Amino acid sequence: MFRMRPNPARWVACVAILLLAGCFSAGAAADDFSGVYNAEGKTASGSSYKGAVQIENLGSLYAVLWKLKDNEAYKGIAIPMDNVLGAAYGPPNTNFGLVVYRIKGGTLEGIWADSGNLKSELGRESLEGPVGLSGEYKITLGQNRDGVTNYGGKVLIKPNGQTYLLVWLVPKPSTIGVGIRMDDLLVVAYGPDPKHMPGVVAYRKNGPGLEGEWSIGTQPKVGTETLLRP
Numbered sequence: 001m002f003r004m005r006p007n008p009a010r011w012v013a014c015v016a017i018l019l020l021a022g023c024f025s026a027g028a029a030a031d032d033f034s035g036v037y038n039a040e041g042k043t044a045s046g047s048s049y050k051g052a053v054q055i056e057n058l059g060s061l062y063a064v065l066w067k068l069k070d071n072e073a074y075k076g077i078a079i080p081m082d083n084v085l086g087a088a089y090g091p092p093n094t095n096f097g098l099v100v101y102r103i104k105g106g107t108l109e110g111i112w113a114d115s116g117n118l119k120s121e122l123g124r125e126s127l128e129g130p131v132g133l134s135g136e137y138k139i140t141l142g143q144n145r146d147g148v149t150n151y152g153g154k155v156l157i158k159p160n161g162q163t164y165l166l167v168w169l170v171p172k173p174s175t176i177g178v179g180i181r182m183d184d185l186l187v188v189a190y191g192p193d194p195k196h197m198p199g200v201v202a203y204r205k206n207g208p209g210l211e212g213e214w215s216i217g218t219q220p221k222v223g224t225e226t227l228l229r230p
Contacts, residue, residue: 032057033078033085037209039066041225044215053227055085060122061113064089076201077115079122085210086187087201088115094191096198097175099125101186106131108186113145120145133157133164133186142170161220162213163200166190180213180222203227 037053051068055078064076064087076089079100088098099112108127113120123145129137134157142151153170157179164179166188177190182202189200199216203225210227 033062033080033203033205033210035229037227038230039068039225039227041212041214041223043223044219044221058118061118062087063118074199075115077113077118079111079113081111081185082183083205084182084185084187085203086185087203088189088198089201090115090191090198094196094198096189096191099177099188099190101125101127101188103133103181103184103186108137117145121147127155129155129157133181134159139170160218162222163215163220164188165218178215178217180215182213201225
């Protein structure tokens with residue numbers, strides 16, 4: 001997880017190819033999150049917004065693009081697990097990572113990726129620590145995306161209202177993240193700079209659409225977002 005290799009040019013080229021090829025299709029398979037959605041949401045402070053979201057399957061990852069009606073735009077990556085799609089996002093030309101953990105008592109079993117590399121296999125990370133998502137957790141398995149090299153260390157998890165703050169203490173560099181729990185999953189967006197943290201979204205399938213919660217930085221409250229196919 002600590003081996004992020006930023007490559008904004010690769011991201012821009014990949015998304016451009018997808019858009020030109022018309023790969024963002026509204027006619028997604030029933031077991032796929034891909035498609036074009038109308039978005040309606042509320043911020044943590046209660047302000048409403050609308051926009052559009054495009055989700056495209058890239059293999060082990062999804063690419064996500066948000067465009068709001070005030071012309072704000074964000075890029076993201078997402079990982080599916082069960083009926084949940086966990087995503088991390090940021091402004092254009094920023095780099096960040098995403099990990100989705102399955103919670104089994106004091107054991108967290110996760111898969112992760114970073115936005116600087118859309119093609120490699122997912123990394124893996126397992127944590128052992130206190131029940132309740134609070135305290136110090138040992139990294140019992142840390143596998144990089146090359147599938148060969150490994151890492152160790154520990155992760156600190158602290159509840160923060162409706163969200164969680166995480167700090168990875170690994171050889172270098174240390175990393176900070178913000179997480180949202182949905183059912184037995186913990187979705188975390190992370191980055192190296194605590195002053196410019198990415199945002200996190202956890203979507204759950206709800207009929208033909210998705211119901212999501214999101215947050216960014218150290219906010220203790222979550223916003224909500226509903227995605228519906230046109």
